[in-house]
Amino acid sequence: MMLKQAAKKALGLTSRQSTPWSVGIFRSYHENVIDHYDNPRNVGSFDKNDPNVGTGLVGAPACGDVMKLQIKVDEKTGQIVDARFKTFGCGSAIASSSVATEWVKGKAMDDVLTIKNTEIAKHLSLPPVKLHCSMLAEDAIKAAVKDYKEKRVKTNGAAAAGETTQA
Amino acid sequence: MVASMTTLIRRTYPLTSRCNSLATIAAIQSQTQLPRESLQHHSSAEGRLRFSGRVFCSESGGEERRSSGCWNCGEKAAFLFCNSCRSIQPVDDSVDYFQIFGLEKKYEIDPGSLEGKYKDWQKKLHPDLVHNKSKKERDYAAEQSAKVTEACRTLTKRLSRAMYIMKLNGVNVNEEETITDPTLLMEIMELRETISEADDSTALNQIRSQVQEKLKHWSDSFVEAFESQRFDDAVKCIQRMTYYERACEEIVKKL
Numbered sequence: 001m002m003l004k005q006a007a008k009k010a011l012g013l014t015s016r017q018s019t020p021w022s023v024g025i026f027r028s029y030h031e032n033v034i035d036h037y038d039n040p041r042n043v044g045s046f047d048k049n050d051p052n053v054g055t056g057l058v059g060a061p062a063c064g065d066v067m068k069l070q071i072k073v074d075e076k077t078g079q080i081v082d083a084r085f086k087t088f089g090c091g092s093a094i095a096s097s098s099v100a101t102e103w104v105k106g107k108a109m110d111d112v113l114t115i116k117n118t119e120i121a122k123h124l125s126l127p128p129v130k131l132h133c134s135m136l137a138e139d140a141i142k143a144a145v146k147d148y149k150e151k152r153v154k155t156n157g158a159a160a161a162g163e164t165t166q167a
Numbered sequence: 168m169v170a171s172m173t174t175l176i177r178r179t180y181p182l183t184s185r186c187n188s189l190a191t192i193a194a195i196q197s198q199t200q201l202p203r204e205s206l207q208h209h210s211s212a213e214g215r216l217r218f219s220g221r222v223f224c225s226e227s228g229g230e231e232r233r234s235s236g237c238w239n240c241g242e243k244a245a246f247l248f249c250n251s252c253r254s255i256q257p258v259d260d261s262v263d264y265f266q267i268f269g270l271e272k273k274y275e276i277d278p279g280s281l282e283g284k285y286k287d288w289q290k291k292l293h294p295d296l297v298h299n300k301s302k303k304e305r306d307y308a309a310e311q312s313a314k315v316t317e318a319c320r321t322l323t324k325r326l327s328r329a330m331y332i333m334k335l336n337g338v339n340v341n342e343e344e345t346i347t348d349p350t351l352l353m354e355i356m357e358l359r360e361t362i363s364e365a366d367d368s369t370a371l372n373q374i375r376s377q378v379q380e381k382l383k384h385w386s387d388s389f390v391e392a393f394e395s396q397r398f399d400d401a402v403k404c405i406q407r408m409t410y411y412e413r414a415c416e417e418i419v420k421k422l
Contacts, residue, residue: 057352058345061406064413066355088359088417132343139345 029091030125036095041102044084046070051155054148056140060132065089067097069140071104071112073148080104080112085140092130096120096137109145247311248291254300255292255307263335264318274332274390278323285319288312325386326408329393333405338398340405355410362417375418382411 029037045068046053056069065088072082083101087094099120104112117134120126126134236243242251247267249256265272268284290296292315294308321327330340346352358378365371389404 057349057356058347059352059355059410060343061346061409062340062343064409066352066359066410068356086356086360088356088363135343136345139347143347 032124033091033095033126036098036124037091040085040094040098042082042084042098043086045086046072046082046084051075051151052148054144054146054151056143056145056147058136058139058143060089060093060136062132063089065093065133065136067093067136067140069097069100069137069144071109071144071148073109075152077108079106079108081106089136090130090133092124092126092133093136095124096126096134097140099123100137100141104141109148112141113145115141247288247315253291255297255304255311257307258310258314264322264331267315267318268322270322272332272335274329274393276322276328281319281323285315288315325382326405326412329386329389329401329405329408332393333398333401336398338402340402346406351407351410355414358414359417362414362421365421368422371418371422375415378411378414378418382408382415385411 046055048055048070050072052073052075054071054073056071057067058069059066067085067087067089069085070083071080073079074081083104085097085101087097096117100115103115103120115138117131117138120137121131121134124134237245237249237252237254237256239249239254240252242249245251245256247256247262248254263272267288268281270276270280289312292308292312294305294312297305297308300308321331333340358374362371362374365374385404385407389401389408392398392400392404
C-alpha cells in the first residue's frame with residue numbers, strides 16, 4: 001500500500017487521479033515541472049548594460065532551445081539579490097531555468113557555481129531524455145556569473161586607467 | 168552414446184543449424200571437460216581443433232547476414248524485394264536511404280523524385296499486401312515498409328537530409344552540447360521574442376518568409392561546407408538551420 005502511494009507521488013498524481021494499474025503507463029510531466037511551467041517565477045529581463053547585472057545566454061542546438069538567465073549582484077557583498085530568465089524551449093527547459101533563478105537568489109556567486117544539473121533534474125524528476133535541459137540551466141548560471149565577473153574586470157580596469165590619467 | 172550426447176548438447180546450447188556439430192562438441196567440451204579420446208572418432212582430418220570455449224561457427228552471423236540472393240528462390244538481384252518470386256526481403260542495414268531511392272549520395276536532390284518511387288515501393292512492400300504470407304515474410308514487410316517510410320521522411324526535409332548525410336560520413340550532429348555563441352543566440356532570442364509578440368497573421372507570415380530565406384541561405388552554406396569537407400562549418404550550418412526550423416514551427420503553431 002505504501003509503495004503504491006510513493007509511486008503515485010513520484011509520478012505527480014494526486015489522490016483524485018488514482019487508477020491502480022495504469023499508474024506506470026502514463027509518462028506525464030512531474031507536478032513540479034507543471035507548476036514551474038504554469039507559474040514561472042522570475043520571467044523577465046534586467047538591463048544588460050547595468051554594471052550589477054550578469055547575463056548568461058546559452059543554447060542547445062540539438063533541439064533549438066535558447067535560454068537567457070540574468071543575475072543582479074550586490075557589489076558590496078557579492079551576493080545575488082535577484083534573478084530573471086527567459087527561455088524558448090520545451091517545458092523541462094523552462095522549468096529548469098525557473099528553478100535555477102529561484103535557487104541563485106540570496107546566494108554568493110561562488111556558491112551558485114556549485115549548483116549541479118543533477119540537482120535540478122532531481123527536483124523536477126526529469127526523465128533521462130530531458131536531462132540536457134537541466135544541463136542547459138547549469139550552464140546558464142555559470143555563463144551569467146562569468147559575464148558579471150568579466151564586466152567587473154572591465155569597469156575596474158577602466159576606473160584604474162581613469163585615475164592614472166587624471167593624476 | 169555420443170549421438171545422445173550431441174542431442175543433449177544441442178538442447179542445452181541452442182545454435183543455428185549452420186554451425187557444424189564438430190565445432191559444437193569441441194566448444195562444449197572445453198567447458199565440460201570431457202576426455203578428448205571419447206570424441207576422437209568424430210574429429211575430421213584437421214586433427215585437434217582448439218577453441219576458446221566460445222561457439223565457433225563456420226559461417227558468421229546466422230540469419231542476419233544476407234547471403235547473396237533471395238531467401239526464397241535464390242534469385243541474385245533481390246533488392247528489398249524479389250521480382251522473380253515476389254517475396255519481400257529482410258532489411259539489410261548496409262543499404263542507406265539514398266540507395267533505396269536510387270539517388271546519388273549527395274545533399275542536393277530533387278524532392279519531387281521521392282514521392283513516385285515511394286509509392287512504387289509501398290505497392291510491393293506494404294504489410295497490407297502480405298496477409299496470406301508466412302509470419303517471417305510479414306515481419307520483413309513491416310520492417311522494410313517502415314524503413315522506406317523513414318527514408319522518404321528523412322530525405323524530403325532539408326535539415327534531416329543534411330544530418331543524415333553527415334551521419335553517413337561519420338559525423339554525428341545531434342550532440343547535446345551547450346553553445347554560447349553570443350551573435351547567433353542573440354539573433355535567435357530576438358527572433359523568438361518577435362514571434363511571440365506578433366499578433367496578426369500578416370506579421371507572422373512576413374517573419375516566416377524571412378526565416379525561410381535564412382534557411383535557404385544556410386542550406387546553401389551547408390552544401391559548400393560539406394562538399395569542401397569542412398565538417399565543423401557544416402555542423403554550424405545545421406545548428407542554425409535547426410534554430411530556424413524551430414522558429415518556423417512556432418510561427419505555424421500561432422497561425
